[in-house]
Amino acid sequence: MTLSPATGPLLYEGKAKRVYATDQDDLVAVEYKDDATAFNALKKAQLLGKGALNCRISALLFEHLERLGVPTHYLGLQGDHWMMVRPVRVVPVEVVVRNVAAGSLCRQMPIPAGTPLDPPLLDLYYKDDALGDPLLSEARLERLQLLTPDQLGAIRELAFRVNDALRDLFARVELELVDFKIELGFTADGALVVADEISPDTCRLWNRAVSDAQERILDKDRFRQDLGGVVEAYGEVLKRVQGVCPEARVYG
Numbered sequence: 155m156t157l158s159p160a161t162g163p164l165l166y167e168g169k170a171k172r173v174y175a176t177d178q179d180d181l182v183a184v185e186y187k188d189d190a191t192a193f194n195a196l197k198k199a200q201l202l203g204k205g206a207l208n209c210r211i212s213a214l215l216f217e218h219l220e221r222l223g224v225p226t227h228y229l230g231l232q233g234d235h236w237m238m239v240r241p242v243r244v245v246p247v248e249v250v251v252r253n254v255a256a257g258s259l260c261r262q263m264p265i266p267a268g269t270p271l272d273p274p275l276l277d278l279y280y281k282d283d284a285l286g287d288p289l290l291s292e293a294r295l296e297r298l299q300l301l302t303p304d305q306l307g308a309i310r311e312l313a314f315r316v317n318d319a320l321r322d323l324f325a326r327v328e329l330e331l332v333d334f335k336i337e338l339g340f341t342a343d344g345a346l347v348v349a350d351e352i353s354p355d356t357c358r359l360w361n362r363a364v365s366d367a368q369e370r371i372l373d374k375d376r377f378r379q380d381l382g383g384v385v386e387a388y389g390e391v392l393k394r395v396q397g398v399c400p401e402a403r404v405y406g
């Protein structure tokens with residue numbers, strides 16, 4: 155059992171993580187939980203080992219982005235399911251980039267699942283569970299005054315840089331990055347950084363070597379669709395990513 159690096163109070167508890175204060179203002183500790191939820195938490199389960207897998211996968215992906223000059227909140231790992239990060243003011247917008255049609259896009263649009271999207275499609279959602287995270291239009295975004303036009307431009311640019319970086323990395327290990335969601339935040343000095351997590355909970359990943367539409371799934375859709383083998387699939391993603399990334403650093 156890892157000793158908790160949280161030396162301060164619980165600041166926030168989400169569906170898959172807890173965020174704690176530390177004795178430093180510019181440092182928070184994130185605990186990755188084994189809780190799995192889908193459909194706005196209507197479906198729930200405990201998946202032993204999921205938190206540690208997502209923590210490691212996220213660390214490797216954040217470090218990969220950092221090497222390519224994409225700023226993130228990540229500082230380093232601590233034990234098997236804790237990550238030390240910089241505190242950020244989270245932008246209440248979920249940023250989704252889609253390379254292949256799947257999920258809500260296919261439920262809302264007459265686009266068959268599996269259709270390649272070139273150029274990739276960027277969708278923004280208002281982060282509000284009570285409202286069901288609705289799709290945002292630019293006019294609605296402007297109306298809510300959540301972001302300045304410059305900030306929106308910076309978010310778009312960052313999202314596509316993240317997509318290029320992750321799509322290439324996953325392609326090297328025979329995984330197709332179908333789509334993903336990121337969250338962004340502003341640090342105390344006003345820098346826009348990628349925050350939250352990047353893992354099979356937040357990315358759709360298909361095994362390129364497999365053509366069967368269910369068997370190829372190596373992400374949270376295994377849980378959403380009751381396909382079983384969720385933790386095994388996440389383990390496979392970690393194993394592949396570890397094969398092409400340096401070991402994740404330990405904080406401190």
Ligand code: UDP
Nearest residue numbers: 250256257258259333334335355356357358
């Ligand atoms: N996603 C996420 N959190 C959310 C909604 C979506 O991480 O609250 C991810 C999801 O795993 C997928 C991508 O964002 O990789 C696009 O999801 P989509 O809009 O298709 O919604 P879904 O089909 O998951 O309801």
